[in-house]
Amino acid sequence: MSRGRSTEAELALHGGRPVRDRLLPYGRQWIDEEDIRAVVGVLRSDWITTGPMVARFEEAFAEYVGARYAVSFSSGTAALHGAAHAAGLSPGDEAITTPLTFCPTANCVLYQGARPVFADVCRDTLTLDPGAIRRHVSPRTKAILPMDYGGQPCDLAEIRALAEQNGLLVIEDACHALGATYQGSKVGSLSHMTVFSFHPVKHVTTGEGGMVTTSDPELRRRLQLFRNHGIDGDGRQRQAEGKWWYEMSALGYNYRLSDIASALGLSQLRKMQYSLSRRREIASRYTAALGALEEVETPMVRPDCESAWHLYVVRLNLERLRVGRGQVVQALRAENIGASVHYTPVPWHPYYQRLGYTKGHWPNAEGAYERIVSLPLFPAMRDKDIEDVILACTKVIHAYRK
Helix, strand or coil: CCCCCCCHHHCHHHCCCCCCCCCECCCCCCCCHHHHHHHHHHHCCCCCECCHHHHHHHHHHHHHHCCCEEEEECCHHHHHHHHHHHCCCCCCCEEEECCCCCCHHHHHHHHCCCEEEECCECCCCCCECHHHHHHHCCCCEEEEECECHHHCCCCHHHHHHHHHHHCCEEEEECCCCCCCEECCEECCCCCCEEEEECCCCCCCCCCCCEEEEECCHHHHHHHHHHCECCECCCHHHHHHHCCCCCCECCCCCECCCEHHHHHHHHHHHCCHHHHHHHHHHHHHHHHHHHCCCCCEECCCCCCCEECCCCCEEEEECHHHECCCHHHHHHHHHHCCECCECCCCCHHHCHHHHHCCCCCCCCHHHHHHHCCEEEECCCCCCCHHHHHHHHHHHHHHHHHHEC
16 A cells, blocks of 8 residues: 555545444454353253353363363452462552553452552563562562463563562463463463453353462362352252251352353363464464554564464554544544553552552553554454454554654
8 A cells, every 4th residue: 555645534533434334343252053052051951050060161171271270250350359369468468460451450459458569561562571570579579460461471480480589479360361372381370370261352251250270279279268158169069968068167259150151161162272273363464464554563472472362452653643542543443443442551540549559650551551552353253354454454544644
């Protein structure tokens, strides 16, 4: 395409014809007939919650990521809360995490009465910077909560070494990173606890749901107690053993995942290879096309990692554009491309501002926030959808370039 500037009137935002007739969301679930049959099978069974399907899903998930154990939860947020509890976070403790994440990564620390400490991210990957973590370790630090931004693993070897040097636990937020690898090993097998989400836009969905993987039997026990009211065992086990009594030995929550959801998750897990390969194909096509635009910086993947590509996040070179990020997102949405932004820095939210956090302490994360745009990426996208995203991005950038 010529480098000559298009007129703004050609943009749908200003009355032109949009690239698409219907909105393409940034992400959505992919459910097929096999998934539906799996759920219907459970609905016709004796158990629709806390039954045999939960254990099957947990075992299959642990095997997939290479961990000894997997403990399911009712949501990714509940799974983060369970991990924070299992790590022993309590009032007076601190946990170091990233400002560039969805709120629950930090909120789970607050749930336990502890304090999140935000360290800056790496300029290239937008994952938590080990050097920044090191500068924030104090006698009050009890855990590190890195987040695998967009599906790319953090520098897990450096973070694990830092944790071991200081007697800390690593709770890896891998809600974006199911199927990703770090130095040849799958995410889910590398940290003390690794948390996954099964929200509809994730690689595997159960509607809502989450999982914590670990290879530590004591952490597994704490997680299982916490998600089941602090009660050992469950109703199905008591029925099988002919017992009617139960004992609550800890304070827990009802964070259990149902058999209905587990059946869907197990069916979805069988399609992970296709889901991953399709996401990687879409990301590759975006990079090849958008990398030619001087106004756009495409995502960087470390050579020792394979991203799971939950998100495809570009950064705008605003010095080459006549408008800000907000106008670009608005223009893409007018073209019916569901562009979004991931994420507003957690310390910028009003609740965290009231807790005393102030802006201006994380130059890489805050600087990136002003420039990032998430483009649609999900396995059910057709080739025409990919072409529409590329066309719309090129159209908008050409209209707004200096």
